[in-house]
Amino acid sequence: xxxxxxxxxxxxxxxxxxxxLQCAQDMNHNSMYWYRQDPGMGLRLxxxxxxxxxxxxxxxxxxxxxxxLNKREFSLRLESAAPSQTSVYFCASSEQTPRYYxxxxxxxxxxxxx
Amino acid sequence: xxxxxxxxxxxNVAEGNPLTVKCTYSVSGNPYLxxxxxxxxxxxxxxxxxxxxxNLVKGxxxxxxxxxxxxxSFHLKKPSALxxxxxxxxxxxxxxxxxxxxxxxxxxxxxxx
Numbered sequence: 001x002x003x004x005x006x007x008x009x010x011x012x013x014x015x016x017x018x019x020x021l022q023c024a025q026d027m028n029h030n031s032m033y034w035y036r037q038d039p040g041m042g043l044r045l046x047x048x049x050x051x052x053x054x055x056x057x058x059x060x061x062x063x064x065x066x067x068x069l070n071k072r073e074f075s076l077r078l079e080s081a082a083p084s085q086t087s088v089y090f091c092a093s094s095e096q097t098p099r100y101y102x103x104x105x106x107x108x109x110x111x112x113x114x
Numbered sequence: 115x116x117x118x119x120x121x122x123x124x125x126n127v128a129e130g131n132p133l134t135v136k137c138t139y140s141v142s143g144n145p146y147l148x149x150x151x152x153x154x155x156x157x158x159x160x161x162x163x164x165x166x167x168x169n170l171v172k173g174x175x176x177x178x179x180x181x182x183x184x185x186x187s188f189h190l191k192k193p194s195a196l197x198x199x200x201x202x203x204x205x206x207x208x209x210x211x212x213x214x215x216x217x218x219x220x221x222x223x224x225x226x227x
Contacts, residue, residue, distance in 0.1 A: 004157070035217075040123075042204060042217040043158070058214060090157055102148060103215070105157030 001026050004106035006091050012112045013081045021076040021109050023091030031094045032074035033103065034058075034066060036087040043090065049074055050096075081113045116141045118207045120218035127195045127225055135190040135221045137205030145209050147188040149179055152202040152220075161203075164188060175199070195225045 007022045025032065030051045035043040035058075045058030047066040055066050063085060065077045074093075078085060088110050092103040118139045127133045139145055146165045150158040162173025169181045179190045188205060205218040 040219055042219040043206075044217070045214055048214065059216075092158075102160040102163055103158075104160070105150075107157050108155075 003027065004091055004093055004104050006089075006106040006109050008109060009107070010110050012114065013078075014114055015082060017081050018077070018079050019081065019111075020078075021089055021091075021111075022073070023075065023106060024073045025091075025093040025104070026072065027093060027095075027104065028071070029093035029095050029104075030071070031096055031101075032068065033092040033094075034064075034074070034076045035090045035092065036060065036085075037090060037108075038087050046076065046089075078111075081111075083113045085111065086113045087111060116207055116209060116214075116216045118205055118216050118218040120203075120205055120221045122221050123219075124222045124224060127223070129197050129225055129227050130194050133192050133195040133199070133223065133225070135203050135205075135223060137188045137190065137218060139186050139188065139205070139207040141207055141209040143209040145207050147179075147181065148206040148215065149173065149177070149188075149190050150204045150206065150217075152204065154201075158204060161190070195223075197225050197227055199223060200225045 004025045033048040034046040044060045049055045049068040052071045067075045088108045090108050091106040094103045095101040148163045149161040152158045164171045164181045172178045202220045206215040208215045
């Protein structure tokens with residue numbers, strides 16, 4: 001099993017450009033998450049999907065949109081990138097919502113917006 | 115509102131000595147707590163969790179953590195540190211069934227030979 005995969009690994013965007021970060025999991029998990037990691041701030045939840053067909057906002061949703069394409073895939077879209085969105089983005093999945101189940105993380109996408 | 119604090123940015127220990135990485139939390143309702151570890155340029159890996167039951171939780175790689183409800187703490191411990199334990203450690207807390215976890219800012223553990 002590949003676990004959680006993310007593409008691309010690295011990306012440089014100019015301010016105002018758009019892009020989609022892709023995430024897929026092969027563990028048949030119901031729940032998926034998008035986080036951003038910034039130095040000294042830990043991980044902050046952007047959006048999550050408790051199950052296929054549902055999405056909800058996390059702590060820092062502004063400037064982002066998500067799509068739960070199917071049970072395996074959960075994409076994150078930046079419509080008009082800003083320098084404040086320079087960060088490392090992690091996708092994660094869990095069997096169900098976290099009360100009982102740990103999250104499994106992808107390797108991350110390092111995004112720079114100039 | 116939920117919150118979690120890791121009061122130390124960095125913890126330094128000598129190999130073979132015991133280590134403690136501190137975590138305190140604030141939630142309404144019963145908490146569930148996790149520790150994750152991150153090695154350079156990698157995603158987070160699950161170490162252990164407390165949902166309910168015994169206050170002492172054992173996890174991967176010889177790590178354990180003690181849930182203390184009165185002190186609202188969930189400190190990570192290991193009796194004998196290894197150089198390979200050097201990494202960034204995150205505590206996370208949630209409550210209810212919202213699907214949301216709040217992560218601490220992380221503590222860098224440096225184990226010196």
